[in-house]
Amino acid sequence: MVTTTSPARDTAPQPAAAGREAQTYQPTVDICDRGAEVTITADVPGARPDGIDVTFDDGVLTVHATVPARPLPGRAVIREYGVGDYRRAFRLGTGFDASQITAECRAGVLTVRVPRLAAVRPRTIEVRG
Amino acid sequence: MPTLRDLFQPPLAGLALPLEDLRDEFDRLWSTLATTQPAGPRPARRPDAAPAVNVSETDDAVVIEAELPGLAATDLDVSVSGDEFVLKGTRPGETGGNGEKPAATWHRRERGCGSFERRLTLPVPVDAARVEARLADGVLTVTCPKAAECQPHKVAVRSA
Numbered sequence: 001m002v003t004t005t006s007p008a009r010d011t012a013p014q015p016a017a018a019g020r021e022a023q024t025y026q027p028t029v030d031i032c033d034r035g036a037e038v039t040i041t042a043d044v045p046g047a048r049p050d051g052i053d054v055t056f057d058d059g060v061l062t063v064h065a066t067v068p069a070r071p072l073p074g075r076a077v078i079r080e081y082g083v084g085d086y087r088r089a090f091r092l093g094t095g096f097d098a099s100q101i102t103a104e105c106r107a108g109v110l111t112v113r114v115p116r117l118a119a120v121r122p123r124t125i126e127v128r129g
Numbered sequence: 130m131p132t133l134r135d136l137f138q139p140p141l142a143g144l145a146l147p148l149e150d151l152r153d154e155f156d157r158l159w160s161t162l163a164t165t166q167p168a169g170p171r172p173a174r175r176p177d178a179a180p181a182v183n184v185s186e187t188d189d190a191v192v193i194e195a196e197l198p199g200l201a202a203t204d205l206d207v208s209v210s211g212d213e214f215v216l217k218g219t220r221p222g223e224t225g226g227n228g229e230k231p232a233a234t235w236h237r238r239e240r241g242c243g244s245f246e247r248r249l250t251l252p253v254p255v256d257a258a259r260v261e262a263r264l265a266d267g268v269l270t271v272t273c274p275k276a277a278e279c280q281p282h283k284v285a286v287r288s289a
Contacts, residue, residue, distance in 0.1 A: 031236040043240055045196035045267035070268070072194055074187030077252055080157070081181040081196065108198035108267015 023084040027065070027110075031090070035122045037115040038096075044086045045108035046070065054103045054112055056096070061114060062089040065105075095120040153179075179245040180216070180269075189280050191251050191273045198267035199240075205264065209257045209273055214249040216269075253279040 027042040044052070044065040051066035065086040096114050103112045180195040193214060197205070199221060206217040222242035255273035262271045 028239040028241075029237050030240050033234040033236060035232070038236075041240065043196075043198040043267070045198040048266055070194075072183060072185035072192050074185045074190075074192065076183070076185050077191070078182060078184040078249070080183060107200065107264075108196070 023082050024087050025082070025084055026088045027063070027086040029088065035116070037113050038092060040090060040112045040114070042086070042088065042110045042112075043108065044105065044110050046083060047086065047105065047108065047110070049105040052103070052105055052110060054101070054110075056092075056098045056101055056114070059093050059096075060089055060091050061101075061112065063087065063110065063112065065110065157181075179241075179247055180218075182216075182247065182249065184249065184251075186252055189275055191253065191255055191275065193249065193269075193271040193273070195247075195269045196267060197264070197269050200264070200267070200269075202264050205262075205269065207260075207262050207269075207271060209255060209260050209271075211257075212251040212254045214251055214271070214273070216247045216249075216271075217245070219244040255279075 027044050029043075030039075030041040032039045032041075040061065040063070042063055042065075044063075044067070046067040047065035048068075051068070053062075053064045055062045055064075063086070067083060067085050070083060092114060095116055097117045100115045101112065103110065105111075180197050183194045185192045193216075195216060197218065197220075200218055204218050204221070206215075208215045208217075220240075220242045251273065254276040256276050257273075259274045260271060262269060264270075
């Protein structure tokens with residue numbers, strides 16, 4: 001079972017850095033469990049691969065993406081979203097192979113694959129007659 | 130939290146286009162209010178395929194920015210005419226689920242997918258021929274130079 005840790009204990013508010021927004025956002029995610037691995041797909045528009053940290057500690061996977069400020073020129077006419085870093089943590093539990101976790105980021109989409117340990121993967125047992 | 134979209138299903142969908150527009154605007158307003166919290170991480174966007182936009186205006190251009198993670202330039206259709214800006218596209222539904230993979234259990238499905246269309250009325254007419262659009266790291270930036278007649282003119286003041 002995968003649970004999302006609550007924002008309150010997940011992150012303390014970030015201190016305001018001079019001249020930019022300090023808001024941290026939770027990325028929207030898809031989490032898919034296919035037995036052999038759990039895939040977490042997160043929307044992190046504006047983040048580049050070298051600005052993303054993925055850590056797995058004590059069954060908790062944490063994703064932190066740094067998003068460089070990109071102020072629009074001139075005066076704002078419509079402002080529907082803010083720009084800031086992304087952070088979210090997921091409690092995956094035990095039975096995962098931390099050394100085999102892979103992550104890639106393309107076009108602002110981060111995909112993290114967390115494989116299960118071979119010993120705990122679901123198996124189909126052949127029934128002999 | 131249910132959105133207004135969940136609460137108001139129009140009985141005659143075909144006749145309700147203006148209503149839908151109104152409802153979309155309410156959804157937008159609603160999600161803006163719902164996410165205006167003082168501190169801590171918060172949901173970045175509503176789980177909807179239609180992108181949110183930021184628009185700014187300088188002396189000689191209108192700049193539109195939209196977050197479109199996962200989209201390629203070929204998934205997008207940007208068109209500008211006068212002061213009307215239209216952004217169409219399709220968010221791929223990927224991350225598997227196409228049947229050939231082993232049984233999948235979805236613990237979260239927050240990312241929107243499917244086609245969307247966003248129409249904006251720009252503050253001033255722009256020069257459609259000189260519009261430039263760039264897509265990088267899932268962020269689309271469209272720079273629309275203002276139409277010549279809308280650019281500020283500096284008037285020379287002659288002394289008598």
